[in-house]
Amino acid sequence: MESWSPLGAHVVDVLFAGLARRARLFTNGWGDEQLLEKVEVGTSFLPEPARVSPVWGEARPHRGTWLRDGTFTSPLPLLAPPVQTAHVRWLSAENTRGRSACVVLAASREEGYVLRERLYTPLVREGIDLFLLENPYYGVRRPLGQKGGALRTVSDHVLMNLGMVEEARALLTWLRDAGYARLGIAGYSMGGYMAALTAVLFPGPLAVAALAAGASPVPVFTRGLLSWSISFAQLDGARRDAEQARQRLGRIFDLANLTKFPPPRQPGAAILLACRKDGFVPAAETRTLHAHWKKSELRWVNAGHVSAILTERTALCAAVRDSLARVAPHSQQSA
Template sequence: MRLIDELVARLGARDPMFTCGWGDRQALEAIVTGGLFVADDAAAPAVKRTPAQSRFAGARALDLAFPSPATSLPPEVSTATVRHLEPLRPREERAAVVVLAASREEGYGLREAIWSKLATDEGVDVFLLENAYYGSRRARGQRSASLPTVVDQLRMNLATLAEVDALLRHFARERFSRTAVTGFSMGGAMAALAGALLRRSFAVVPMAATIRPATIYTEGLLSRSVAFEALDVDGRVVDARGRLAEVLDVADLSRLAAPVCRAATVVVGCTVDGFVAREGTVALAEHWGAELRWVRGGHVSALFSGRRAMRRAVLDAIERLPTPVDQARHVRMASP
């Protein structure tokens, strides 16, 4: 299982990230100084729906699109796109889950394979967000899912948070009673950040995530895919790794609050993960006071062997959410 992670890391290193360096230095410093945040006065987005080509017994697939609330994206990237798996037999108390993409995961195929059963068998609406700069949202001239600059990475992360917030507002307008955000690897890190930064009551289930995401890029197997030679600091490549860690520590979860509804948080780790250190996953669960579950497998193999356990974790977290009336009370108590 660990060998599979090693092989995937070796293949990923053939197409490294950040080959064009840091990107716009002024924008970089603005993000690092300002931190990650989401505007709390946004309105629910105007969502366009069209039938999708995917077919499922027990659910219909729709493609959703809405203007991204993120203002720093280039025009060709600025429309958020989402695959919605709508159950033909939804729950009486309607439930929705947003599933976020892993690093360099383009399209919906893998997530559909893992999560469609929530729609077809459990009556939960599933929403798969396509990340900015991935798949149909690539920037002009972008040749692959390996982002050319660090600023692109941070803009993607900020856009993901803003778009998750927009989807949660959309769910409220559509009268969903229970909502959740989950994801695997980078998707898990973004789900955790959404739980920490969006001060409303929803279930949070980060998978294969760590308390300090910077370590994934500077210490783990994914660091082999980082073009550190392009991130020199005043001509000294030796300082690039440390500087990248400082920049990405804007997402250090130990500096942020726990989700509003701690009872509805479940942290899921992989037993032999080659990309995410076990102690980082444990630290995240301890920081939140959340339940910690383990699925057997490595970072890659768990996506195949651990699917049922992953879906179960999301269902259990959704069931632990308070009633809509109690959810409003949770939000008021969690507000500063």
């Protein structure tokens, strides 16, 4: 593995990580050991995307777009009742369906829809309908007793990731059946990684915009700035062996390493965007994913992981727009 240190990160990344570490991750330890043992044997994705029927509220004007909020029951039965209802926001340019649809997943600790609306609303005005999913365990889906987006156990985080994939696959299947010509999935940071994982597990071509994401989440959680939010000695319990806890966390998260899966059906419709001064995601991980997804495009922005959200909206929107332009229309996929 290429040597990497977050010390060369953008100053905004370092400041953000310093503030975020006040809300520690995994303060209640590993959590459900039976679940962790199960995923350590093999990942637990459903063999096919589930069928869901979202229930949509009335459309209403919202900042120059039309907005509908919807819900459906998560296809992941392991989620506790407060977490089990999936929430999704649908943004469109008119009070009708657009030409293309893109599901946009949330980043780590990103609760609600405000950030994604701010970043990607220009695409809506171009005729791209956006579907913003609320992550399990975030926002209105927090379990009782959880404060903010700091998940209390590792098993909660595993369930969140499984839920993100299954809910995105199910929603994409509903969108395909609803008649959208082009379908895509996108996300930033954890959202970008989970978007990529969803794409490789979806049974048809998808546009993919994996933004500030890499092939494996392991270095993000064990060596990058996000690791500042984890007390590894506390995670290991009575033994207080921080390195042992770090290695176990890495083994669990590496089970979903994207290089262990085939590329998506149409890798030429995948755009990867990396930040040159990223203190959370090592550049080597994005290069590894690009090499594994032959024909994908790798783009760079001269920013940090956090600062890119503030300064690179044009580049982020362009990655989503261009990936959708490259994916085969649904009519051609069915031919």
